[in-house]
Structure formats: structure tokens, C-alpha cells
Amino acid sequence: MIRRVSFSLAPGRILGVVGESGAGKSMIGRAIAQALPAGFAITGGTLHLGGEDLVHLTPARRRALLVRDIAFVPQEPMTALNPAMTIGAQFSEHLKRLGIASRRKRRERALQLLDEVHLPDGAALLRRYPHQLSGGMCQRVLIALAFAGRPRLVVADEPTTALDVTIQARIVQLIAELQRHEGTSVLFITHDLRLASRICDEIIVLYAGRAVERGPAASLLATPAHPYTRCLQLAAPAMTGSRRTLFALPDRMPGLAALADMRGCRFAPRCPVAEADCRTVDPPDRTTGQSRIVACLHSDNTAGIEPPNHAIVPPANAGDTLLRLDHAGKRFRIGGRPFRRSSAMWAVRDTTFEIGAGEFVGLVGESGSGKSTLARLVMGLERASTGRIVLGGRDITRASPADARHRLHWAQMVFQDPQSALNPRRLIGDIVTQVLQAGRRPVDRAQRMERGCELLAEVGLGGEMLDRYPAQLSGGQRQRVNIARALCAVPRLLVADEIVSGLDVSVQAQLLALLQRLRAERGIALLFISHDLSVVRHLCSRVLVMHHGAIVEQGPTEDVFASSRHPYTRRLLAAVPPDDPVTEWQPFPDEVELAATPAADPPRAAAAAPSR
């Protein structure tokens, strides 16, 4: 699956491996550990660490290398520590294998390591179990374990994807700091080109298992030589400057099965500047100035790729008030069972805001901040404990059946996880026309399929999808179906909960374009919940910042982002790496993260998957 990927990593350098999901970036890390999933094998080529062949190793030698010379920082810190062992026991086990025989010395070294990753009160921490730690703390522990043996190589596979943005920034900086301190080489695997350019010395861009471009981080981002790199860059919304239309790559990366009989350049079918020979000739690696290596026959064309030049329609002024929340709040009982004392927590407190017709409003905050509960309140999936909710002129606070019928044509919801939001046992055609099936007088199937076809066309899907099951669709397609279903009742407001968070940038750009088209064509309003500030900036005219269940700041997006008044907003903004690779990036210090007690999740949120 991976083809012609070559790199060398000098001691004390950081190499970034960047690619979208399915590009094969994780396979590189696994190949180094000789831990490929079943069905994959290294069929050719070489892999050396300091002169030692990593492909042909005895199991004993491999384990010895893993103990001392190669270390891994995982993607999901919360599940990568053994839940049945204390942190101390896990340190002790590893340090013992590193040859520290005395128990007291192991403890000293563990405390020293915890100090190096800026975890305070190490002695107490050693007695704790992983479930008592937050995700960020777990990742710090895992980083400390990784650097414990002063390894020559550390492989960090998406080490921040599962963490909140503010923590993400600190973890990335921590890895860079330890790397400088210990002189280790780091292989940093990520999907985020901008993030990689911040901490890496050199970057490799992967597409469909092939290294398409490689070069020094700063120059690679400044002047991408491969069309794909350029497209990736143009697909991501910016944090500064004027809003530009995103470049949405059509289609998606070819899957494993399609790769086998593909000829020529693997990117050619989607490439905006492909020429005839691209489809027949497999491009060789070519070196172009500044030690840059590009696998493209026509890399001179790359600079010519420009985003669609129609300027983005400035968000229209909001019309009449569509939705108004008046001091709305939601309290959950924790462990609430009859005849048992229960504590309560406010998932949403004293929230007041308005959304006008045709207005796009962003709602940002970290996981557990109450964003999703607020969405569920608006949609009547939870009943407000306090305050008032008015939608389309009707007070729907009580969430009665009559309120529900009213809401049907005013507001609909697009759910976060398209996997969970589409019933795997129903056909797409039935899913999108669900509204017509409900109630006492369902519409007959032929008519529904006709409407289903219209809806799918509206979100850019073909009518042939009607007879498919959700499992036969890609992630981006599923999210479109999700939107189509919400549109069926012709609502005036869409509530979208993290609908682009799990998707690759090129698919994300496609969906954002779709939402903008819906506003232009149908004047639809949107409550857009996201943790990604750049997406909110791109899409929304107004933004609400939520922290611990309360809205701490709201206002026009540009104003809030340019001159935020609340420290939490500033912290969120600081966590985003600047667009320009030269600008200094200074996220907030550790103390803020470690002092913040993790908010108790409401019962439902605890059961749902953590939002990324």
C-alpha cells in the first residue's frame, strides 16, 4: 500500500509526516515497530536505524530496541495506559527494563520525568490510576515514558488529535521541548499541515501511500511544489486576513482496492492541473531547489492553482429573530435514581442569545463545555430547567408534543457523528425522507423517493444513492445525507453539532461550501457548533464562546477574534497555530490547563464519543 517513501532523519531533528486519512501515514510508524496489522507486510525496501536493519530483526533484538532506542507516543492517550495499574507501577515496570534496579532510584527517576513534562505533585500522581487523570495528563505521562530511556527515535502518531485544542498546543510544544533537550529525533505524524510546519524541521506529504513532496518545513508551506500540497493548503480556512473561498478538491482519495490497477500519478484524477501524461506516467522523484523533492511531472503548474476567485459573499445582515434563548439553563442530576441522594450539575447555565433569519452563528468551546447540551435544548431533546426558548414566535420551552410539531418546520439538527446518526439498517432513501413517514398520514413510497432524489441533488449526491445503505457511503457522503435529512422538513434553522470535525480538510471544504450555498439559495440560518476556530471564522458572522456551561463572550466574529475580552477566548485563540510559519506561537502556559478541573460530563455526554 505504501510505495516509494524514502526519508532519512538526522539525529536531533523533527520530521513531519502529513497526509489525510487513508494516506498511509500511520503505516510508517507501525512498520518501524514491526507491528503492521494483519495482511500487511514489508515487501521491499530498507529501513535502518543508525545503521541497523529494522526489517530483518530477531524478536529479542526488536524488543531490546523498543525498550531503549525507539519510543512511541500514541494517538489516544486515555486508552493507552493500563487501567488496572497505577501510574507509578507503569513507570516502575518500564524503568526496571531500562536497568534501574533499585526501587528508590526508579521512584526518583519517575518523579524527575514527571517534572520534565511539567506535571506538578508527582508523588501523588504516581499513586493514581489512569482513569483519575485527564486526557492531557495521560498524554504527558506517556510522553514522559517515551523519553524515559533517552531513545534515539520517538514516533508520535497524531498525539493531539484526541485532545482539546488548548491542550493540543501545549503537548506539541512539550514534545518539541523534550526533543531539543534530549537531542532525540522525532517522527511527527499528523493530518494538520499547519501544525506540522510549526514544529517540524522537515515535512513529507503523503498521498495514497506515496510521498508526493518533501522539504524543509518553512519553505514547503510558503511555496508548495506539488499540486496536492497546494490544494491542502488552500482547503484550510485561515485565521487572519480576508476570508477567501476555500479550494474544495473534488471526489476523494482512492482506496486500497482502487490503488492496485491505477496507472500514472495517483493524484492525477483529482489534480486541477493534470495533463495527459500524468495519467500514464508514474512521476519520478525530482529534486528542485532548496533540497526539495517532488513527485510531479508538471510541478511548475502548481503555483498557478488559485482558489476560486469569486469573493466570499459577506454574511447577510440577520433578518427577524428566529430563535431566542432567555436565561435558559439545564441541570442534570448525577447518579439520579429514585430514593437516592443525587448531586446536580449545570451543563448549561443562564444562556441568552438570538439567531436571526439567514444568520450563521458559531458556538465554540472545548469538549464538556455544554455545547452539545445547548443544541439538544434548542431541539427539545432535553427540557430546559430554567429560562425560556422561543423559536419562530412560539415558546417551546416545555418541549410538549405540540411544540415538537411546531419545531419540525422551523429547526432541524445535523448530528456530529454520521456513523451514529444514520440507521445502518435503513436505506438512504428512507432516511432522508423520514419526516414524510412520520405521523398518522405517511406519504407513499414513490412520492417519498421523488422527494428524496430532490434532497440528495440539493446536497450534491446522485439519485442512485437512494437504494444504498449508510455503510456503502464515505464519511463525507454520509454527512451530506445527514444534512439532506434535516432539509426535508424545509426548516429555517439548522443546528449543526461538530459536523465537520472528523473529516479531512478537503472533505470539510466541500461541506462548508455546501452550507454557504444553502444560505445563498434558501436563506437558511445556522447554529454551527465547533471547536475549530478557523472554520467558525470562515463560516459565521457571529460567535458565541462557551466555557463550563456558560456563554462567556459573544459578538461579531471579527470583533471577538481580533479583540477578545474574556481570558478563555484568548486562550482558545492562542491555541491555534498562526497561519504564517514565521510568526511566534505562544500558547498559554500549563498552569491554566492543570488548574482547570475537568467539568463533570452530563450523563448523556459521558456515554457519547468524546468530541474531537
Added chain:
Amino acid sequence: MTTILLLLGRRVLMAVPILLTVSILLFVALRLLPVDPAAMSMPPNATIEDVEAKRREMGLDKPLPVQYAIWLRDALHGDFGRSIQLRRDAAHLVTTALPATLQLALGAMLIASALGLGGGLLLFHVRGRPAEALGDLGTTVLLSVPEFLWALLFILLFGVLLPVLPFIGQLGPQFSVASVTGFLLLDTLLAGQPDAFVSALTHLALPATALGIAFSPAIMRVLRSSLLDVYQEDYIRQARLRGIGEWRILVMHALPNAILPTLTLMGVQFGFLFGGTLLVEVIYSYPGLGNLMVDAVRNADLPIIQTVGLTYCIVVLLIGMAVDALVLILNPRLRGA
């Protein structure tokens, strides 16, 4: 430690309403019976007036809730009524029979645990090999043999075909052992009668094995599937990436996590197992609660049925609590919350 005690205390408190409900259900179910306990306790030549008088004396003319209240009051004072058939104190009959049943159940649990955990590890070990399919099929077939078929099969095999083990009662007829604890294996040792101990042990062998073997395949399956689940976890992959050997991963990282769901299931299984003693006792004429119960049922001996039924429930609840306590001690997640 204190949190564990607190949680356990709460578990014990939770058992009280359950027991009360169970006793009410038992009481109501048995009052639906088309039998008249008063008439049954009278000689056959008693007149209708005598029976009526007896009914009043036994409180059977009062409304059901009042009858229950009286029963509950007496029960809390240790008076569970008298056996109509055996004309003995119900509480006494039960306490005499209980140790024998507990001994059988404990032996069976030991055998079920050993076979179940060993088999589970073996099934896990052969994963991905041809033997796995065989093992799978084997457990399905084993699951189809209930304890009473094992009991009968063992009698045919080791009692008739290869007469090596006794299959009637719990002690050879030539021995007589003073009852101190009620547990025969202990009493024979306390009385210094090693021959009797061996006899008691051989008498226990077939019933305990029959019962234990019937409950082992479920344990095998759960341990295997828990281990398979645990091996999918990130922390196992991460441990491998830290260069830890396979053996240590199994013992130190996988088993402590996989044992928790296995233990939880074993708690439920051992509850069923305790009920299973009844049939095995009947088949092996083993003098425990089961034979007491079946005799009482055949004779509609209500006080005994009620008391023995309640005893079964109490023991099942105790088994549940013991397993919960063990899971609590082994699972840091439950403790630290």
C-alpha cells in the same frame, strides 16, 4: 479502603428490600396453593369444626397482609414455623441441611473455576489456529449438557460401568461422625477420622464434578472473549511498543483487566450453580437443602418450602455480594470514583 467498605455497606443495604420483596412473593405464591395447611396438619378423623378452629389458631382466617406481618414478626425472631410433614422446627431442619449443600456448592465452584479459567486460557491460546474452531464447537456442545445430565452420566460411567466412586449419600454407612460445624469434611478432620474424611471426599467427588463441569464452559467463553477484547486495547499495543514480552503482557497487563468481566459473570453463574445443587442432590441422594425442598414440595409442606426458598435466595445474594466485593477490590475504576 474506606470507599470499598462504604460501597459494600450500600450493597448489603440494597439486599434488604430485595429479601423483603422475595419473602412477600414467596408468601403470596404459596397462599395461592389449592391446599389447606390447617387440614393437612390434623388427623384424618378431625371434624370440620376442628379444622376451622385450627385455621383460626394458625391465623389463616386473617387477611393476607396481616398473615404476612405475623410471619415476618416471627421470622425476625428466628421462628419460621414448623414442618407439617416432619413435625420439626423449620429453622432447625434448614440449618442442619445447609452445610452439606454449601460444601457441595463450594466444591463445584472450585471445579468450575479451575476448568473454566484453565479452559478459557487454553481457548485464548489457540486463537487463530485450526484448534480454535474445535474449541468453539466443543464449548457449544458442553453448554448443551445441563448439570443433571452430567450427574446421571457420571453415575452410569463411574458407578455402573467402572464402579470406582460412590454415588449415594455423603458418607459411607460404616462411619459415624459427630456434627460440630455441620461441614462433613471439616467434622471428620476435627474428629480425627481420616478414613471418614476420605470417604466423605469420594462421596463429594461425583456430585461436585457433575455440577462444576456444567458451569465451566460459560466461564471459558467469557474469559476467552474478555482476553480477546483486552488484546484489542491501546494499552496492550503500547506495552508491546515499549518492548515488554508477551508472557508479561498476558500476566501483568491483560489478565488483571480481562478477569473483571469474567468474575462478574461467575457471580451470576455461581448463583445458578447454587440452584443446580438441588437436582444433583436429588440424583445422588445427598442430604442437603435440595432433598429437603423436593420432599417438602411433594408433600406441600408450606413452612419448609418458604424457609428453604428464602435460604436459597439469601445464599445467592451473598454469593453476588462476595463477587461484587472481589470485583470492587480488583477494579480501581470503581474504587476511585
Added chain:
Amino acid sequence: MTAPRLLRSGRVLVGAALILLVALCALFAPLLARHDPGDQDLLSILLPPAWEHGGDAAFPLGTDSLGRDELARLLFGARLALIVAITAACGAALLGAVLAHIAGYFGGFVDWLIGRAVEVWMSFPPVILSLILMVGLGTGADKVVLAIVLVDWTRFCRVLRAEVLVTTRRDYVAAARLAGFTHLQTLTREILPATLPLLITLLSLEMGIAVIVEAVLSFVGLGVSADQAAWGQMIADARTSFAQAPWTLLVPMAAIFLTVTGFNLLGDGLRRTLDVRLGAARSA
């Protein structure tokens, strides 16, 4: 869509074949048996099977201590076993599944109440509870069925409730509510299709359990009346004579084993093919 996959599963095929065999025996019992199951022939008691020395071709599987034909009793016993198994399992499934769906979907107080009821039921060992119920209900096939339903609904309720809970938390259920589905529509169109494979699997396993329970109750003498042919009854009768005539014990034991194995193989095969989560749900 799943039918061809089901036919490719060896377990499903073998299990179904075993049950079909038992069902055919039960259906054609009057034609296959040469004697009435109650007929006593005191001149030919404890005859060995026909192929053994001293066997009589008129009694293919031999006779019991009252000279009754083992084959006839076996065939008529199969009738009882299957009727009880199917009706009792369906009844328990219906009761348990309805309660499980109500509890898991609506949650709150109903869920709490049903959960406590299951807990109370679970503190009774099933054998003990069914014995007590039979004391209250009296003997007869219908009473056996009722007792099994009243005892075993918890097996369905416990396992299905967890599955309903998982499904209810899916966003597609919330989406259905937002589309205006009533609770009943949501339950039948969104939740039931997800729990049905598990329900079918449990149903098959429960039929095996019901066969065992019926045999146990007949064995203890609390099942059907003594003159009706039942496998448990045959075992009880054989207890006095198995030393001289082991076949009187082996014949009903083999019948119970094969029937239960059939249901278990079918259930196991269904679980694998329909791919549902299922802990070890078992045991009589």
C-alpha cells in the same frame, strides 16, 4: 439479504437439521410408534434394544421396568418437549422483550422499577423458582409453560435492555424523534430492527433451556401428570432400574442432549451470522 449467509453457516444447518428431526418424530409419533406409550406389557419388562442379545424387534429401543415401549415413550415425549419449548420460549421472549424495550427506551422510573424486578427474580435460582411456582400452579403442560415464562423472562429482559439502551443513545433515534416519529414508531422502526437479531438468538437458546426445565420438572414429578410420556419422567422411572438396564436411562438422556444441542448450535450460528453482541447467556 441474510438468508444465503445463514445457509452457509454449518452450525445453523446442523442445528436446524437436529431440530427438524425431533420435530418430525414428534409430528409423526402416532405413525412411527408401534405401541401406545402408556401400554404396559408385564411379560416383557426391561427388554434390551432390538440389536442387543435378548432384544425383541417389537420394541426397537427396549422396554422399561413396567414393560412400556421406550421408543413410543421417546416419540411422544418429543411432542411434549417441543410444544413446551416453543410456546414457553416465545412467551418468555414476548414478556421479556416488551419490558426490556419499555425500560431501555423510556428510562427513568419505569426502568428503575423493571430493573429492581429483574434483580428480585435473579436472586431466585431458576430451578427453585420454577419448583415453587409449580407447587402453586399444579401439574400440567400448560402450567409448565406458564412457570417457564414467569421464570425466564428475566433472561431476555436483562440482555435486551442493555442492547436497547445502546441503540436508544444513537443519534439516529434522536433524529427520528426530530422527524416527528411517535414513540411507538421510533420503537418499532428504529430500535426493534437493531435488537431483533439478539432476540432471535436468545429465543433459540431459550428453547434449549425450556427443554431442560421441562425434563427437570417431570423428573422431580411436578411436570405433567404421571401417565403422560415425558423425557424427564422416563429418567425418573429409570432410576430404579439403570443398573440392570442402562439403556432406559441413556435413551431419554440422548434425546434431551440432541435437542438442546440442536437449539444451542442454531442459536450460536445465528449469533455469529447475525453478528450481535452477546455475553454468555445460558444455563438452567
